Amino acid sequence: MAASTARLLDNARDGRAMSYVIAIMLFLTVLSAAMGLATRNAAGALERAIAGRLTVQLTSGAPDARAALAARLAARLRATPGVTRVAPVSRAALADLLRPWLGAEANDADLPLPAMIDVDLADTAPATLARVTAAVRGVAPAARIDAHASWMASVAGMLSFATWLGLGLVALMATATATVVVVAARAGLDAHRATIEVMHMLGATDVQIARLFQRRIARDALVGGVAGGAAALATVALIGARASGLGSELLGGAGLGAGAWLMLALLPLVFALLAMLAARIAVTRALGRIL
Amino acid sequence: MANIVQFENVGLRYGTGQETLSDISFTLASGAFYFLTGASGAGKTSLLRLLYLAQRPSRGIIRLFGEDAVTMPRSRLPGFRRRIGVVFQDFRLIPHLSIADNIALPLRVAGVPEADVAGPVSEMLAWVGLGDRGGARPATLSGGEQQRVAIARAVIGRPEILVADEPTGNVDPEMAERLLLLFDSLNRLGTTVLVATHDLHLLNRVSEAQMMRLDRGRLQDPTGLLRNPPARRD
Numbered sequence: 001m002a003a004s005t006a007r008l009l010d011n012a013r014d015g016r017a018m019s020y021v022i023a024i025m026l027f028l029t030v031l032s033a034a035m036g037l038a039t040r041n042a043a044g045a046l047e048r049a050i051a052g053r054l055t056v057q058l059t060s061g062a063p064d065a066r067a068a069l070a071a072r073l074a075a076r077l078r079a080t081p082g083v084t085r086v087a088p089v090s091r092a093a094l095a096d097l098l099r100p101w102l103g104a105e106a107n108d109a110d111l112p113l114p115a116m117i118d119v120d121l122a123d124t125a126p127a128t129l130a131r132v133t134a135a136v137r138g139v140a141p142a143a144r145i146d147a148h149a150s151w152m153a154s155v156a157g158m159l160s161f162a163t164w165l166g167l168g169l170v171a172l173m174a175t176a177t178a179t180v181v182v183v184a185a186r187a188g189l190d191a192h193r194a195t196i197e198v199m200h201m202l203g204a205t206d207v208q209i210a211r212l213f214q215r216r217i218a219r220d221a222l223v224g225g226v227a228g229g230a231a232a233l234a235t236v237a238l239i240g241a242r243a244s245g246l247g248s249e250l251l252g253g254a255g256l257g258a259g260a261w262l263m264l265a266l267l268p269l270v271f272a273l274l275a276m277l278a279a280r281i282a283v284t285r286a287l288g289r290i291l
Numbered sequence: 292m293a294n295i296v297q298f299e300n301v302g303l304r305y306g307t308g309q310e311t312l313s314d315i316s317f318t319l320a321s322g323a324f325y326f327l328t329g330a331s332g333a334g335k336t337s338l339l340r341l342l343y344l345a346q347r348p349s350r351g352i353i354r355l356f357g358e359d360a361v362t363m364p365r366s367r368l369p370g371f372r373r374r375i376g377v378v379f380q381d382f383r384l385i386p387h388l389s390i391a392d393n394i395a396l397p398l399r400v401a402g403v404p405e406a407d408v409a410g411p412v413s414e415m416l417a418w419v420g421l422g423d424r425g426g427a428r429p430a431t432l433s434g435g436e437q438q439r440v441a442i443a444r445a446v447i448g449r450p451e452i453l454v455a456d457e458p459t460g461n462v463d464p465e466m467a468e469r470l471l472l473l474f475d476s477l478n479r480l481g482t483t484v485l486v487a488t489h490d491l492h493l494l495n496r497v498s499e500a501q502m503m504r505l506d507r508g509r510l511q512d513p514t515g516l517l518r519n520p521p522a523r524r525d
């Protein structure tokens with residue numbers, strides 16, 4: 001029952017509609033998956049960049065006293081366990097940051113700029129954060145402490161939501177695809193009822209008959225899936241090219257690695273297998289109701 | 292095995308109406324030739340469908356090849372069907388397959404290697420006198436030719452029983468006689484043959500054939516020979 005029986009279910013027209021539907025499904029699925037993978041990468045990059053990083057600001061006091069306090073604070077922080085890096089931000093660096101807003105005035109020596117110290121922590125445990133906060137308060141009770149993670153948490157939350165949304169969409173598409181295949185398989189059974197009856201009477205098993213359908217449906221699904229998947233991959237590549245042109249750090253982190261591309265490229269194959277399985281189950285179930 | 296088929300008080304009811312077949316009891320001896328006659332609507336096709344496992348009876352016992360065919364699980368039916376060759380009243384050739392592929396179907400279903408298919412197929416084509424038509428589609432053949440393709444398909448798997456439902460219904464008397472000769476030659480090779488027909492002229496064409504007659508769903512067996520068949524012919 002191999003190639004010679006492939007023509008048993010001739011009249012291939014009933015597969016055409018399914019190929020179109022699956023092409024559209026795969027286009028949307030690959031886009032959703034790409035979105036999920038990209039936001040996961042972005043969230044990861046963001047987390048690596050900001051987790052365990054904080055900035056201490058000293059805004060009160062005369063400039064000289066503030067500089068002295070900042071130096072003492074830096075020394076105290078370096079001696080604090082859990083701190084991996086202490087980097088006072090120089091006045092020149094701050095002035096550079098402000099120049100777009102203040103123009104030449106940013107270089108004014110009298111401009112009241114806060115003293116800032118960037119601190120990297122070994123970990124993000126609350127205990128570490130509490131220890132560092134206590135150390136800062138011990139030297140400079142009025143200092144402001146900005147934990148980057150706290151203000152970036154909502155962005156990270158948004159990104160993780162987008163990741164889960166992408167995953168959820170892929171699952172929905174898979175369900176919809178399986179449903180389409182089941183409907184198509186049932187229609188195929190109806191269209192070929194006479195042939196199936198003859199096959200049964202000649203002693204064909206349900207598995208043999210189901211194989212005829214699942215082979216065809218897998219082929220139609222693969223054709224549609226590859227077309228839709230390829231279109232989606234091209235779209236993703238185009239979006240990627242435009243995003244990297246923007247030079248944004250957040251979008252840069254959203255780039256897809258080789259593994260992600262492979263995963264996207266395999267989706268049509270996975271869906272074709274899914275279609276084959278759905279067809280097999282639908283057909284053997286329907287055949288089980290015939291004698 | 293003396294008795295290849297055994298029916299005991301078999302009844303068949305379609306839906307809720309009267310029984311189409313009632314109290315059918317008979318035995319088919321291995322290697323014998325039987326005609327099943329009866330008016331149109333008497334239940335011949337229904338009885339054959341029970342025998343070739345297209346239908347389960349409403350009551351009674353059917354034994355095929357010594358095994359209970361009524362309670363047999365679905366999964367065992369294909370194996371039994373492969374031992375029964377069926378010539379359907381309406382041929383049931385697959386229209387988009389060539390004649391040769393139609394005839395080859397039972398072999399392919401049985402998993403015969405592709406290399407061992409072509410030989411028997413051309414042998415069967417020659418046997419039914421269609422040696423040069425293997426590539427044709429069924430629709431391009433006459434009724435008698437399609438009938439012979441159906442016969443070739445029914446016997447290529449060397450079934451132990453051959454069942455034919457009104458095989459001479461659509462052919463002229465000369466072709467009918469030729470078809471009967473095919474069945475007779477098969478029977479001489481040891482196949483049990485059961486031919487349903489309402490054409491009484493055919494009955495004396497096969498010597499030693501036994502007759503079963505259905506009358507409105509009941510089997511007429513005045514001599515009791517159908518229940519206790521004589522020994523098989525040699």
Ligand SMILES: Nc1ncnc2c1ncn2[C@@H]1O[C@H](COP(=O)(O)OP(=O)(O)O)[C@@H](O)[C@H]1O
Pocket residue numbers: 305306311329330331332333334335336337338
């Ligand atoms: N699938 C079916 N459903 C309902 N009634 C049927 C079915 N097949 C046959 N019958 C009825 O059973 C009776 C016997 O039919 P059938 O076995 O075809 O007789 P025959 O082959 O001797 O002409 C008829 O009255 C027919 O209408």
Ligand SMILES: [Mg+2]
Pocket residue numbers: 335336337380456457
């Ligand atoms: Mg009939």
